[in-house]
Each structure stands twice: as C-alpha cells, then as structure tokens.
Amino acid sequence: MKSLKKKKREIRIGDLFFGTDHFQVIAGPCAIENYDCLLETAVFLKSIGVRILRGGSFKLRTSPDSFQGLGIEALEHLKKVGDATGMITVSEITDPRDIELMRDYVDIFLVGTRNMYNYPLLSLLGQTDKPVILKRGMNATLDEWILAAKYIEQNGNMNVILCERGIRTFEPKTRNTLDLSAVPILHELTDYPVIVDPSHATGKASLVPSMAMAATAAGADGLMIEIHPDPKHALSDAMQMLNFQQFKKLYERIGILKSVL
Ligand code: PEP
Ligand code: MN
Numbered sequence: 001m002k003s004l005k006k007k008k009r010e011i012r013i014g015d016l017f018f019g020t021d022h023f024q025v026i027a028g029p030c031a032i033e034n035y036d037c038l039l040e041t042a043v044f045l046k047s048i049g050v051r052i053l054r055g056g057s058f059k060l061r062t063s064p065d066s067f068q069g070l071g072i073e074a075l076e077h078l079k080k081v082g083d084a085t086g087m088i089t090v091s092e093i094t095d096p097r098d099i100e101l102m103r104d105y106v107d108i109f110l111v112g113t114r115n116m117y118n119y120p121l122l123s124l125l126g127q128t129d130k131p132v133i134l135k136r137g138m139n140a141t142l143d144e145w146i147l148a149a150k151y152i153e154q155n156g157n158m159n160v161i162l163c164e165r166g167i168r169t170f171e172p173k174t175r176n177t178l179d180l181s182a183v184p185i186l187h188e189l190t191d192y193p194v195i196v197d198p199s200h201a202t203g204k205a206s207l208v209p210s211m212a213m214a215a216t217a218a219g220a221d222g223l224m225i226e227i228h229p230d231p232k233h234a235l236s237d238a239m240q241m242l243n244f245q246q247f248k249k250l251y252e253r254i255g256i257l258k259s260v261l
Contacts, residue, residue, distance in 0.1 A: 009158065029241070054090045117137055134148060223254070
C-alpha cells in the first residue's frame, strides 16, 4: 500500500538521515558520569546498530541539590567517545552563552522541555548549522511548539527535529503523560521529523518498551531512550533507565515492528 504520509524534510548528519523512510534511535545515559561508562555504552550501542549517542552535560534539575552534570568535562568525554567510536553525539544546550563552546563538541543540539520557550536560545541556535532536537515544553500546545521551531528556522537553520516527551497532566502514576497523538498531528501539519522520548514521558523503565513500540506504530521517525550499564546506580533519572539487555531486546522488537509497518 502506498504511504499517505506527507513527505518529511530530510535532515542529514554525516552519512545519516532523519526524515522520510529513515528511523533513528538515539540512546545513552541521562547524564554523562565518567568516560569509561560512556565509552562502554557507546561500544554496546554501536555493536547492535545504533548510531546516535545521547548524554547530558549541563543538567537542568528540578532540585538544586540534585546532580547537575559534569559540564565541560562531560562534553570532553562525549567528544572523545564520539571520535573513538564514530557515534553521532547529542547533548542538551541550556544556556545561549554555551553555544560557541558546545558546537565544537556535539553533532546535534538538544533543547530540553524547560527551554522550549527560551526564544533567545532558539534564535541563536538558528544561526548555527547543526541539527536541533526541540523537545516539547511540558505545558506546550502543539501550536506553541511549532511556533518555537520557527524561532530556530527564522535565522536560517531548517534542521529541526521535534521530540514529544510527555506533557503535564493530573495523572501522577507516570512522570508525564505521553501525547502520542502529537505524532500523526504534527505529520499532518508540518514536515518536521518527529521523534518520541518514552523515558521522560513515563519516568518508569517498565513502561518504556510498550510506549516505544506504540510510538513506532504511531509513525514516529525515531526514538530517544535513556540507558545505563547499571541503572540502579545512575546519578540521575535512575528509575527510567533501561539496562543494556532490556534495551537490546526492545531494539530488536522495534526492528521487527518497523519491518511490518
Ligand atoms: C533530557 O532528555 O536529557 C531531558 C532533560 O529531558 P526533558 O527536557 O524532556 O525533561
Ligand atoms: Mn533524564
């Protein structure tokens, strides 16, 4: 059957594409904790075919007492691991003053939920040529999210990927409520590649596989999933992290699902 889906814009990162007919899985720890742990994660991901490594450097945590990330040290680890393994790298940019610094360290900028409304940051990212993954603000409507993406584009950077990561509702059983209908709606309204982060959407490792599968079936162009070699001892978001075995199993199931979609 011929696909009725609107053609998406294609975003190129080296030899890798986001968009129509390309499905990308991004995985890695919430925060980069040390070089060895990140390297182990990257080597594992590469061995099963994942090409994009995520890892937080400057963490925006709700509590000032929580682990805030290793900052520049984390970026150095990420660059070294990326160079050593050939993985494409993603890390969150939290402050416009860090753009110059970070552009030498990462392949893709990630804008987290707390900064979707940070228009000066978005405008400045528009002046770079790097792809930007723009997460949905936890209280943002789809229209507000699309307009936020336009702040990046206005300055010439059309390499925008949207990431649904759940919204805040009255339901406390999950960290956020995953709005899967965002995926087909955004595909109707826009040509952005749309990916889904089931880790922050649910906050629970046990829910990540089913929501990742559902997002794939809903037409997502990719997934972003938090993994850690030893989730129990992760310094941030330990509850939602998959271990390598759990992730491998999920990755294989996604491959099977993709083959019949
Ligand atoms: C993240 O992906 O590292 C992150 C902090 O997610 P969010 O901004 O969606 O909470
Ligand atoms: Mn996290």
